[in-house]
Structures are given as structure tokens and as C-alpha cells.
Amino acid sequence: xxxxxxxxxxxxxxxxxxxxxxxxxxxxxxxxxxxxxxxxxxxxxxxxxxxxxxxxxxxxxxxxxxxxxxxxxxxxxxxxxxxxxxx
Amino acid sequence: xxxxxxxxxxxxxxxxxxxxxxxxxxxxxxxxxxxxxxxxxxxxxxxxxxxxxxxxxxxxxxxxxxxxxxxxxxxxxxxxxxxxxxxxxxxxxxxxxxxxxxxxxxxxxxxxxxx
Numbered sequence: 001x002x003x004x005x006x007x008x009x010x011x012x013x014x015x016x017x018x019x020x021x022x023x024x025x026x027x028x029x030x031x032x033x034x035x036x037x038x039x040x041x042x043x044x045x046x047x048x049x050x051x052x053x054x055x056x057x058x059x060x061x062x063x064x065x066x067x068x069x070x071x072x073x074x075x076x077x078x079x080x081x082x083x084x085x086x087x
Numbered sequence: 088x089x090x091x092x093x094x095x096x097x098x099x100x101x102x103x104x105x106x107x108x109x110x111x112x113x114x115x116x117x118x119x120x121x122x123x124x125x126x127x128x129x130x131x132x133x134x135x136x137x138x139x140x141x142x143x144x145x146x147x148x149x150x151x152x153x154x155x156x157x158x159x160x161x162x163x164x165x166x167x168x169x170x171x172x173x174x175x176x177x178x179x180x181x182x183x184x185x186x187x188x189x190x191x192x193x194x195x196x197x198x199x200x201x202x
Binding site: 024025026029051052053056057058060061063064 | 169186187191
């Protein structure tokens, strides 16, 4: 875990950050799948999205695939940061 | 159940029939999602369905209202609302913007689909 200055929260340490800004919903979860496949089991991928509907689609993808969202930070302007653990 | 509608007022009959089936299901105490795509997403926006009525059918606005009051959910596909500039603020009561992933999850969880 580490202290995240932007959110003033303690967040998991991500080995990679996927910037999904500009991704429409149908592109984001496939991109998450691709990025996560390059990590080892147990490693954390941070996903950043500026699409408000990511707050429903990414949790649904997590439930479907079993890759747990260990932390979610909702920021202003529809931006969300998801910390996803590779199962 | 998950029932799809991809038509708006350009085809009142195709816009209305899925909602009628969905309402029949909801009033039969079934859990139902009316999943709107393409021009159908406009049906979930305030005021759009007000003047849609195919001869021989109830006004679509009335059908949708009955559907929601009987527990039905209206999902407007985000891939279709975004390019049309439609946001959550435009949604009628009982409607929300959802995604393909939510659709997949609903089907995987056992929903019967009518497309």
C-alpha cells in the first residue's frame, strides 16, 4: 500500500497504470483484459477512466471475470480510478 | 428477461412492440430489463416517447410508464447514448444508462433474451 497524494488516500501499489481516458465503454473492458493479462497473478493494475459509465461496467466486468477491484477512487469530472487485482 | 428495442419514432410499431411484451412480462411478476440500442435509446429520454403511438396500440409513453411502475427496468446502451449526446440527466424515471458489460452479466446470470 502507499499514500496517494492526489486523493489523500492509502491505495494499493499498482505495477501498471492503464489510462483509459477517451475509451468508450465497449473498448475499456477489453483493454483492461489485455493489460491485466500482462501482469502476474496477484499484481495490481490501476485503471483510469473519464467515462462515468465505467462505474457500472468495470465492476460488472470484475464480477464476471473474478478479477477483484480492491479499491475505487471516484474523482470529480466523471473520473474514476480502479485498482484491479489479477486473479 | 431481457428484451431489446433498437427503434425510435422512425418506426412506431417496432418501437412499441418490445415495450408491450416487456410490460406483459412485468405485469406477470417477471423480472424484466428493456434494453435499448441504436435509435431506441431515445425512448428513454424525457418527452421523446410522448407522441409515439402506433394505430391499434396504447401510447408508448403509457406502456413505458406501466412497465416501470410494475418493476421493469429500462437500460439505455452507453455505446449508443454517448454518440447521441444523451446523458443520465435526460433519462426518464426507471431508465438508466448501462453498458454492454452489464448486458453480458445479466445474460450470464440467466436472463432469457428477446432480440
